[in-house]
Amino acid sequence: MKLSLSVRVAEKFSDKRQTVMSLDQLAELAAAEGYHALCMRASQLGTHTPLDQVTEARRQLRDRDLAVSMVTGDFPIPENSAGGPAALRNITPYLDLAEALDADLLRVAMKTTDDIEGARRASDEAAERGVKLAHQCHNSSLFEEVDRSLEVIEHVGRPNFGLIYEPANLELCGQDYGAATIEKFAPYIFNVYLQNQRLGPEGQSLMSTWCRGEVPFEQIPVGVGGIDFPGVLESLARVGYDGFVTVHQASAGLGGPAEAAAQSVRYLRSIAKFQDR
Numbered sequence: 001m002k003l004s005l006s007v008r009v010a011e012k013f014s015d016k017r018q019t020v021m022s023l024d025q026l027a028e029l030a031a032a033e034g035y036h037a038l039c040m041r042a043s044q045l046g047t048h049t050p051l052d053q054v055t056e057a058r059r060q061l062r063d064r065d066l067a068v069s070m071v072t073g074d075f076p077i078p079e080n081s082a083g084g085p086a087a088l089r090n091i092t093p094y095l096d097l098a099e100a101l102d103a104d105l106l107r108v109a110m111k112t113t114d115d116i117e118g119a120r121r122a123s124d125e126a127a128e129r130g131v132k133l134a135h136q137c138h139n140s141s142l143f144e145e146v147d148r149s150l151e152v153i154e155h156v157g158r159p160n161f162g163l164i165y166e167p168a169n170l171e172l173c174g175q176d177y178g179a180a181t182i183e184k185f186a187p188y189i190f191n192v193y194l195q196n197q198r199l200g201p202e203g204q205s206l207m208s209t210w211c212r213g214e215v216p217f218e219q220i221p222v223g224v225g226g227i228d229f230p231g232v233l234e235s236l237a238r239v240g241y242d243g244f245v246t247v248h249q250a251s252a253g254l255g256g257p258a259e260a261a262a263q264s265v266r267y268l269r270s271i272a273k274f275q276d277r
Contacts, residue, residue, distance in 0.1 A: 001233075001241065001244070002244050002245070003244070004038065004070075004245065004247070005037070005265075006193070006248045007043060009260055010026060010257040011041075017042075019044060020256075021257055023060065028064065030064075031065065034276075035066070036277055037069035038069070040071045042072060042074050042078070045101070046075070047094060049097075055100065058102065068101040068103040069244040070103060070134070070164075070191050070244070070246070072107040073094040073107075074087060078107075080138060084108075084109030084110075085115045085118060087108055088110070088115055088118030091125055098129075103131075105133075105190055106134070107133075107164065109141065110143070111142065115142070116152065120157070123158035127159075132160040133161050134161070134190040135149075135163060136169070137165060137167075137170050138166070139207055140209060146170070146176065149185075162188040164191045164192070165182065165191070165192050166192070167228075168226075171197070171199065177232070178231055179231070179238070182235040182239055189243070191246060192244065194246065194247055195248045195249045196219070196221060196225075196226040198220050198225060203218040204218060205219060219249075219250070221260060221263060222264040223263065229268070233272035
């Protein structure tokens, strides 16, 4: 497995459009801490970004021997808003962005069964360009629950359409995120997101879910309780997953991006085997 740092590390938890670090600073941080890639989001580069800026960003990443593990090309997708699925109806600009960044994976969003046909068409166009599409395990989407996620993947029915396995969202939705789920998801896992939380009535944050209503939780750093990361990584290794594991923690309020990136990579390398840079 290889380690990736999401540019979300420099976003506020409640505002995915603002960043506290430049892409050049994030790239320098990722390289210094031994990550293999950055996971790109629209707070740094998106379909709204002029091509010359995207080209320069790719040069900065290449100079530091960093790949782009995945691209999330607009704001509605990570915001999980009603506009998230719009990319499925015009996937070309997102594929152009992925190509410019030498990335082969795009994140998409689906909210209703009407989005399934859009996902099929978008997957077909993506396949022509050697790109895969993936949907995160995410609250208030078609990928809240394990069995429903598998049904949607089957209905889309495209080999380049898969899943971003993310245990924290599954836990929020009352789903098992452990070995049994990873075994079910294994053929479809294209990326792994890791973020941490502690559920409980004392949590100062609320997450809206379709299956459980409002769920209170507290966002906490990776590796200080919460999600069973050793069990998750052991199960991923057992099913043969060898792709990117992405630190997907919004950390502007958790000691800052630099501390979070460093602490997370130290912890993850202490509990699982990752490729060296």
